[in-house]
Amino acid sequence: MHPIAFSLFKSSPPATIRLITALLIFAITGCSIQPTAIHLEVTQQEKNCLNFFDQLDASISTLTFFEASVQRVDDYPIYRSDRFLASFSNQKLTPQEHIAWKKSLHKNAITAYQQEIARLPKNTNLPLPFNQSSVLSNIYQCTTNLKSYFLKKETNAPLNTARLQIKDNYSATARFFGIYPLSQWLAQPSMKNYQKEMTARYLKGQRKNSRKILYQPKTRKTLDIQFIQRTLANAYANNALHIPVLNSLDEQALLAHFSPNLSLEKTNSSDNIGSPEWGPNKKITVNTQKPSAYTFITYTRLNGQVLIQLNYGFWFPERPTQSSFDIYAGMLDGIIWRVTLDIQGKPFFYDSIHQCGCYHKVFLPQDVSYNTTNNTNESPLFFSINNVVLDSTHPVTLNIDSSSHYIVGISQPHSSLRSSLRPSLRSKSTKKTETIPYELSNYTSLSQLPTKNRRKSLFEKDGIIEQSARKERWFLWPLGVVNAGAMRQKGRHAIAFIGRRHFDDAFLWEKFDIKKSAW
Known part of the structure; x- marks a missing residue:
């Protein structure tokens, strides 16, 4: 037995038990330790927009359904992926390429939302953060207002292959x-x-x-x-x-x-x-x-x-x-x-x-x-x-x-x-x-x-x-x-x-x- 390990068992029983317990806890949790997450401070306007997207997505899920031609991106309502755009997710992109890529992901989301909103009943009530009459105009405005929020979010929840990979059509x-x-x-x-x-x-x-x-x-x-x-x-x-x-x-x-x-x-x-x-x-x-x-x-x-x-x-x-x-x-x-x-x-x-x-x-x-x-x-x-x-x-x-x-x-x-x-x-x-x-x-x-x-x-x-x-x-x-x-x-x-x-x-x-x- 290693000398250090042997010396542990020569200590008093209570101390030994406490030390072993601490080591077990460290062993169990150590592998799951993640880098410190950046705390996302949210303004009131951002809260309103996030609530708007939550309510919009809940209405679509309940009253109709999400478009199957593109795939939603977890934690990012402003993006939708497809097989072509997902093919860039495992590449190292320059900042300019990353912006162009996200612009295409966002275009997919706008197109899908247009179709989904058109299928909602006319009496659907949503908490519109802005005075514009249309739901779509609120999507545009909230996307702009949440730009900084989603940039910070990418640190904790990156737009990687796991998040954007498209499910195949085989069972x-x-x-x-x-x-x-x-x-x-x-x-x-x-x-x-x-x-x-x-x-x-x-x-x-x-x-x-x-x-x-x-x-x-x-x-x-x-x-x-x-x-x-x-x-x-x-x-x-x-x-x-x-x-x-x-x-x-x-x-x-x-x-x-x-x-x-x-x-x-x-x-x-x-x-x-x-x-x-x-x-x-x-x-x-x-x-x-x-x-x-x-x-x-x-x-x-x-x-x-x-x-x-x-x-x-x-x-x-x-x-x-x-x-x-x-x-x-x-x-x-x-x-x-x-x-x-x-x-x-x-x-x-x-x-x-x-x-x-x-x-x-x-x-x-x-x-x-x-x-x-x-x-x-x-x-x-x-x-x-x-x-x-x-x-x-x-x-x-x-x-x-x-x-x-x-x-x-x-x-x-x-x-x-x-x-x-x-x-x-x-x-x-x-x-x-x-x-x-x-x-x-x-x-x-x-x-x-x-x-x-x-x-x-x-x-x-x-x-x-x-x-x-x-x-x-x-x-x-x-x-x-x-x-x-x-x-x-x-x-x-x-x-x-x-x-x-x-x-x-x-x-x-x-x-x-x-x-x-x-x-």
Whole structure:
């Protein structure tokens, strides 16, 4: 025994007991000792603002729900995170980069609050700290007044990865009880067959003599490539993280410029795009008299750069039954078309999913390569579009199959199809092709659709549309995707059954080594 330890037991019993007790207390608590926390002195105005946020969040939680497309940040009501912004949380940022990052987190919070407030009953009473009539103006004012408070708070509760990491859209419980190591192995042959089938369907294309509908944006103002380059260059230069954040007018201009045409095979009433609405029977319908694309901006990180992505969501009334036992059929259907621009503002590549997160397809120009060596089990389907002359002044046309609404081809028509359409125009250009204009709408409107008494989201609090549930979920649940086949909100799209992958993963394309031949 160590001499010091031995001498302890030679002391008087009471003294020994006291010393041992003290040592035990120190041993138990020593590991949990934290650096001295900075005491946050709060002014009365700050107290009022903190109480306002507490009451606002309590009202949202009780009377509606928080937006599932972004994630709340514990202890920071003025911020909301997403996968892209969370990807910066483990980096060492300069003070200027940190400010730019927090500005984007705050922009997320403002956008989410706007949607949540719109869904609150009109008679909701909140303790507004300022005389402004709107809740949103109080959010802006309180954010300014709490700036110093939250800066101090970062010392005790830093904005780190643990606080900002986004929960994935897979159920660990389902994978546990579904014996995932075995079930994912059993699913691999089916996944490979699916890839072969979908590739064959794409290569086959649309039926030659089928009736078609051509949807075009109602207004498309073609932008000069120099204007696009200048706009993006300014956006990159004005952000410390080199995120090309655009103002709303420039966003709308880019979204309109790159908006696609849709050539749809028409065999039934499901083959028309429209606007989701809440009906009087509390059921969601798609109003095909109001064709729309629901647009939003995202970003991706690739080869040390941040690239802007233009997203277009389209909705169909249903995916009709095509066999006696069709596990993929059900109410509501849709696709998301995404255009990733390079830093010069030219289309880098395209990809798409259905609104369920299924059928991820990537469309690459001839000068873009990829590598699936590390993702052999279930990679997206990659298609070359060498036959398409990618001119950024011409729109891309998506050739879409009937009923299943699969994209089965990409083309770029002549400029004769690019002319702007009058709002009332519904003309038949040929016996088999009808031309219909569609509107560009903000994706956020889907979270605040009008009903008889108040506004209501298309999505549930988990970001899923329960009404769109598919039978396939009963077969695929062991693979962990919650309610597989159901339509869901942006930010909630799991896009792989084997492994974990999300449509909004900030480093998605680095996993497939996407690059231009010149890089």
